[in-house]
Amino acid sequence: MNLRRWTEPVLSHLLLIAVALLFLIPLWWLLITSIKPLDQILTIPPIWWPHSPQWQNYLDTLTAPAFPFWQLMGNTLFYCVVSTIGTVVSSAVVAYAFARMRFVGRDLLFAITLATLLLPGVVTLIPTYVLFQRMGLVGTYAPLIVPYFFASAFNIFLLRQFMLTIPVELSDAAHVDGASDFRVLWQIILPLVKPALIVVAIFNFIYAWNDFLGPLLYLDDSSRYPFSIGLYAFRSRFALQWNLITAAALTITAPLIAAFFALQRYFIEGVTLTGVKG
Amino acid sequence: MSRRLRDTARAYLFVSPWLISLAVFTAYPMLASFYFSLTRYTVIQPPAWIGLENFQVMFAKDELFWLAVWNTLYYTVVSVPLQMLVALLLATLLNHSTRGIGFYRTAFYLPSLVPAVVTTLLWMLILDPRAGLANAALETLGLPKLGWMHSATWSKPSLILISLWVGVGQPMLIFLAGLKDTPQSLLEAATIDGANRWQRYWRVVIPLLTPTIFFNLLITLIASFQVFTTAFIATATATGATAAGPLNSMLVYMVHLYRQGFRYASMGYASAMAVVLFLALVLLTLLVVRSSRSWVHYEGAPPR
Known part of the structure; x- marks a missing residue:
């Protein structure tokens, strides 16, 4: 009984963290690809942080x-x-x-x-x-x-x-x-x-x-x-310039994510309202 | 009487925008869809009456139509139940944990905010058949790499994977709110009657949630049959190839309709396709509503 009292929350958190990672990794990949040089994007094993971040990808994209x-x-x-x-x-x-x-x-x-x-x-x-x-x-x-x-x-x-x-x-x-x-x-x-x-x-x-x-x-x-x-x-x-494509993609996604964090209460409330009353 | 008439007149002034919308953007286009479906219509020339020919061509000659029907059914039948199940599972887990709920909620919900264009392009990168992140992960696990969107077998599962990433967050939040509304008194009563946790979940919590599940199921089903943007972008290749994915395996209903109507200017045929999908969805809605009588519990639901 005592064992169950702490194994259960641990298991449930492990599962939640695993799924949360699956949801967040693509967003991380969007961010990280946008500052990579072209030859570090499609690699096995994957590169989680570029050896030399290319911030000017953003300048190239926006201009x-x-x-x-x-x-x-x-x-x-x-x-x-x-x-x-x-x-x-x-x-x-x-x-x-x-x-x-x-x-x-x-x-x-x-x-x-x-x-x-x-x-x-x-x-x-x-x-x-x-x-x-x-x-x-x-x-x-x-x-x-x-x-x-x-x-x-x-x-x-x-x-x-x-x-x-x-x-x-x-x-x-x-x-x-x-x-x-x-x-x-x-x-x-x-x-x-x-x-x-x-x-x-x-x-x-x-x-x-x-x-x-x-x-x-x-x-x-x-x-x-x-x-x-x-x-x-x-x-x-620019079909294969994934770094520039993701830089542009992140530029149009970031305002929405920023808005979410600023107005989180309304988002949660709004979604909840939309579905509870059928 | 005259007071009532005056009140009504004033109220109709207030609802007039919506009445106009119902007439111009709902009723007229609906009726016109039925009319166009019985014509040959290229927009340049006025519609020419051809009776049921569009439907005959669709059912008897257009093999791509049946392929599109199959692709859409496959997508919907796998994707919608999965979305509902994963959302329910995550909401249940979150309902029992007190720590980190804000973090998890954010993680599951954020993808649904990402523009569909970005989502599709991002997943095309992740699912790259040569060295995308997904295949890198498979290789690390010692599994064979997959062709994903470049394989006729795996292209639809790829679309389903994307739909899960995007489509779980919203129902999860809604289910979570519903779970939090479960009246404590009912749970305590069940405990006193000797119900264990498993029984409380299946006999009390889930039945109370069925109206919410039902509503979300219906909305997601209708949206899923009309999936467009993901499949459209994933199949719009720069090379000008005409197939929608390998062997047209990503030719979903709406993409076929869009091509007929807006690429080949066969508005009559596209309208006929719209009418068929509309009637199918009306039928499906009626079936789901009918089936709901046996599994959706309204009595005893907490007043909100």
Whole structure:
């Protein structure tokens, strides 16, 4: 019995450490490959720390005309920031109606909203493309960004759940004082659901930062590429220069990892919220 | 009555963005997909009605379609249960340990933040058939090296490996939160009734977690059938080869659909493929929901 009391935690930690290493080693490999000279990358046995770290790989990558860093950064930030503002604002307004307003057809509309959470994106892909093409918008950011301004099922759902936890008395009192719905939403509800707004913003920002299929479909001019497609294009030019490819790859990954450590609480809370309530 | 009407009108003003989205970005494209699937459509010319020809070609003539179906099924059937099992195992282990939980949580979750392009390129490097890190490890263990993405046998397991690295962290966090919610009173009651740890886990903890498992299973299944970016990047070779991996072994459904629609401009055929996948997923969702009645326990779940 006594033996079991300490062997069990030890075994469980050993297993956890082994799996954690399997998850972290690829990230270490990304970092370490990016500062290697070309002849130390694909070797047996593997080199865990380069004999002479080549920090100028980063300089080479960031100044390479095939990886126009600042242009890619500008495009990516534009896509992320504008789409995030769009979805946070529109989803909050719609969520408020579902959480606080009574109207004919509300429950049916909410059921439809939940059903679309399970809708496979593939069934809307092609006609949406055709629609934007007919409008002459393929090649611009409009097809990627405009839909965000019309709310999303998931964000509506998440924000509504949060708004429902706010005591009705608060908004009722404001209504009695003659406040409009917009003022109640803006001055009372939104400040109280700030953590949820931050969660929605973070997840949307990261989704846009990582989005590959959207830019692949809609952007053709390389001067408009965001990081995801920019890295893909860079790789097809420098297929075997793994040190430069990983340097570029790490450059676009590091901001996300930094954001995770800075906003860890919101990440964990956000992921947890997304899955517990089915 | 008029008050109610006014309230409703104002509420519809608030939900109007979402109504527009439902109409323009959901309902219309869904219906249009069905319509396009019955046409020959190259975008340059207006859709020409051809009835069920796209479906006839798909089922009877397009061998790559069936290969894509097989590849996607293989990928999903192995990858999704593995993701769920590993996530559940890790969450269970973490639920019992108090030390280092923050470190482990971070380690398991970080990969899911990495952009898919980076993930794919990184694993192409690690799985390099000549001297990648994975083969170096195999050689150290005295095992034969594998061809990974350059072998028709190992290319799909390679994709599955990547999906595990990326896809375990999120469900693990969700399961962990669910496990932490297990009411202490139920566990104590079970102990008093003479249940040992193993029985408490399988008879109390897991049944309480089944709604969470069910929800994650459904979401992961639907996403897995539509896997695209990893397979697309892993098979986009600089040499301009047309096969998606050796012997098209990484030609998953969405890659085939993308090629038909956007490379060969067969929007009608691609729409037909979209419709088939959509109907298959609706059917699958219904089956999973139906099966859930026998294994998902809602009663007695703690109120949140």
